[in-house]
Amino acid sequence: MEPEIQTEVAHGEFVRGTSLWRDAWRRLLKNKLAVFGLIVVILVTLASIAGPTIIKRTFGFTPDYIPTGDMKLVRSFPPFKGPDGEFSWKHPMGTDNAGRDQLARVLQGGQISLFVGIIATLVSLIIGVSYGAISGYVGGSVDNLMMRIVDVLYSLPYVILVIVLLAMFRSQTPRGQLTLLFVALGSVSWLTMARIVRGQVLSLKNQEFVLAARATGVSAPRIIFRHLVPNTLGPVIVYATLTIPQIMLTEAFLSFLGLGVQAPLASWGSLAADGIQNIAIFPWQLIFPGVTMALTLFSLNFLGDGLRDALDPQMRTV
Amino acid sequence: MLRFIIRRLLITIPTILVVITITWGLIKLAPGNFYSGEKRLPPAIEKNIREKYGLDKPWYQQYGKTMWNIVRHFDFGTSLRFEGQSVNGIIWRSLPVSAAIGILAYLLALVIGITMGSIAALKQNSRWDYSSMALAMLGISIPNFVLGPILVLVFSLSLYWLPPSRWGGFPSWNLVLPVITLSAIYMAYIARLTRAGMLEVLRSDYIRTARAKGLSEKDVVIKHALRGGLMPVVSFTGPALAFLLTGTVVVERIFSLPGLGNYFIQASLNRDEPLIIGIVAFIAITLLFMNLLVDIVYAYLDPRVRYQ
Numbered sequence: 001m002e003p004e005i006q007t008e009v010a011h012g013e014f015v016r017g018t019s020l021w022r023d024a025w026r027r028l029l030k031n032k033l034a035v036f037g038l039i040v041v042i043l044v045t046l047a048s049i050a051g052p053t054i055i056k057r058t059f060g061f062t063p064d065y066i067p068t069g070d071m072k073l074v075r076s077f078p079p080f081k082g083p084d085g086e087f088s089w090k091h092p093m094g095t096d097n098a099g100r101d102q103l104a105r106v107l108q109g110g111q112i113s114l115f116v117g118i119i120a121t122l123v124s125l126i127i128g129v130s131y132g133a134i135s136g137y138v139g140g141s142v143d144n145l146m147m148r149i150v151d152v153l154y155s156l157p158y159v160i161l162v163i164v165l166l167a168m169f170r171s172q173t174p175r176g177q178l179t180l181l182f183v184a185l186g187s188v189s190w191l192t193m194a195r196i197v198r199g200q201v202l203s204l205k206n207q208e209f210v211l212a213a214r215a216t217g218v219s220a221p222r223i224i225f226r227h228l229v230p231n232t233l234g235p236v237i238v239y240a241t242l243t244i245p246q247i248m249l250t251e252a253f254l255s256f257l258g259l260g261v262q263a264p265l266a267s268w269g270s271l272a273a274d275g276i277q278n279i280a281i282f283p284w285q286l287i288f289p290g291v292t293m294a295l296t297l298f299s300l301n302f303l304g305d306g307l308r309d310a311l312d313p314q315m316r317t318v
Numbered sequence: 319m320l321r322f323i324i325r326r327l328l329i330t331i332p333t334i335l336v337v338i339t340i341t342w343g344l345i346k347l348a349p350g351n352f353y354s355g356e357k358r359l360p361p362a363i364e365k366n367i368r369e370k371y372g373l374d375k376p377w378y379q380q381y382g383k384t385m386w387n388i389v390r391h392f393d394f395g396t397s398l399r400f401e402g403q404s405v406n407g408i409i410w411r412s413l414p415v416s417a418a419i420g421i422l423a424y425l426l427a428l429v430i431g432i433t434m435g436s437i438a439a440l441k442q443n444s445r446w447d448y449s450s451m452a453l454a455m456l457g458i459s460i461p462n463f464v465l466g467p468i469l470v471l472v473f474s475l476s477l478y479w480l481p482p483s484r485w486g487g488f489p490s491w492n493l494v495l496p497v498i499t500l501s502a503i504y505m506a507y508i509a510r511l512t513r514a515g516m517l518e519v520l521r522s523d524y525i526r527t528a529r530a531k532g533l534s535e536k537d538v539v540i541k542h543a544l545r546g547g548l549m550p551v552v553s554f555t556g557p558a559l560a561f562l563l564t565g566t567v568v569v570e571r572i573f574s575l576p577g578l579g580n581y582f583i584q585a586s587l588n589r590d591e592p593l594i595i596g597i598v599a600f601i602a603i604t605l606l607f608m609n610l611l612v613d614i615v616y617a618y619l620d621p622r623v624r625y626q
Contacts, residue, residue, distance in 0.1 A: 167586035168348035290464035
């Protein structure tokens with residue numbers, strides 16, 4: 001991001017300065033758990049995007065494919081088992097009640113889960129960064145009022161209110177429900193982001209480059225969004241990375257209660273919720289979506305922690 | 319201190335009223351109502367019922383009446399779904415269930431979390447540190463609705479050690495699995511907070527002084543370090559309560575327990591307005607007053623904290 005600085009030292013050699021980002025990247029690569037997290041996150045994302053297509057090409061069925069023809073009474077087969085109990089590569093995660101392939105469903109569920117996590121985080125990012133930056137830059141009684149509002153919102157039992165909101169406004173279409181989910185999750189998770197950005201802006205706004213911008217007549221919105229916000233990027237990236245797993249967990253929780261993603265769409269949360277119904281007879285219906293989700297959240301959390309240690313060693317709190 | 323408490327109360331009480339108003343507004347703004355569900359009633363009967371519950375009045379009269387009854391008599395009216403039962407009755411009946419698993423889960427989490435976190439901090443970068451922190455991260459990452467059924471699968475359906483569900487009174491073996499399921503996430507957070515807090519305190523000057531004057535390591539840790547190192551855990555109690563309330567919703571559903579969370583979800587899905595408002599108000603009151611209490615305890619424990 002920042003240009004590399006080359007400084008001429010006394011003997012005429014050039015020393016390559018390291019930018020903040022290059023330095024952080026190097027520190028991140030030293031952290032084994034964070035690298036593990038990064039690799040798993042990339043693999044899960046790629047598998048979720050490409051997986052359903054690959055399965056369709058190889059075995060010829062989509063995640064929604066329900067086998068027809070000579071059907072058995074029980075359509076849910078254990079992992080690596082075919083209809084007659086023989087070994088088969090076709091369904092590495094088994095099949096669900098309707099006989100649909102679980103691997104394909106879990107991968108497609110991953111698309112929705114990751115999508116919800118990322119979009120809702122973006123929503124919270126936009127609200128939180130603007131709110132925090134404006135509050136910090138304007139300062140004075142406006143800042144005081146804006147932060148008081150955040151304090152009050154912090155103390156609200158927001159998950160409870162989200163449940164009421166989703167239950168009351170339950171949409172008839174899966175797409176409508178998904179949009180409602182983004183709005184609901186994004187609009188309640190921006191508070192910490194606003195506080196972080198405000199703190200950063202407060203410490204930046206009296207520096208020379210802001211003064212220079214103001215002296216040359218740059219407008220306040222332009223100073224906030226072109227000069228201040230880019231400088232808060234480090235902590236913002238860290239916190240956004242840690243927000244994604246939180247939102248995914250909340251989405252899964254809401255889907256478990258039947259308020260989140262609706263059929264025919266499925267997320268890891270709703271797949272696990274369906275699996276719980278049959279836990280005694282077909283445990284694989286819960287275990288595969290559940291474990292995939294836990295592994296992904298685990299990796300995202302480690303990645304977020306690693307990024308925090310790499311980008312902002314002072315910000316070490318939980 | 320007294321001024322601080324009064325000032326906080328002045329913010330807390332309006333906040334509770336705001337929460338109730340938001341909930342009321344969400345319910346009224348949403349299309350449909352309790353009677354537009356699956357059970358269609360003949361129009362004449364519906365009209366009578368709506369009159370009985372005051373649902374035929376204009377919205378401001380309904381709002382005024384609801385708020386007045388809450389503020390003046392702490393009365394939330396009667397449930398629409400559970401006919402003839404008062405909301406207060408349902409809350410007081412289901413509260414002990416939620417409170418029992420919630421308090422036990424929090425105590426379990428405190429004991430195990432603090433132990434794990436302290437060991438990790440005292441033996442920083444050792445195998446103990448890494449394994450307990452990985453375990454804590456796992457606790458944060460496994461959704462409790464996955465953990466619960468897996469515990470049931472192992473301990474009830476395969477090993478036959480513990481009952482899989484239902485309320486069996488207090489105390490009973492039925493409590494074991496719900497409590498473990500609910501406490502996993504706190505345990506993880508408390509372990510991480512304890513570790514971070516202890517690491518910071520162990521580097522501080524007063525610990526160096528304590529060591530320098532020749533105190534045994536046990537005294538240094540237990541008498542000096544823990545007191546400062548546990549401050550983050552104290553301030554986590556407020557958010558923990560919020561986790562607890564959302565956690566009980568899931569745990570009570572998985573283990574079919576007749577607690578507050580289960581009633582809340584049923585009420586939300588059925589659009590049982592008085593019951594929703596009653597439970598939300600109750601949760602908001604508990605949460606906000608617990609937060610106030612935590613702040614007071616915090617100020618008492620840490621003399622550096624000053625409230626103007």
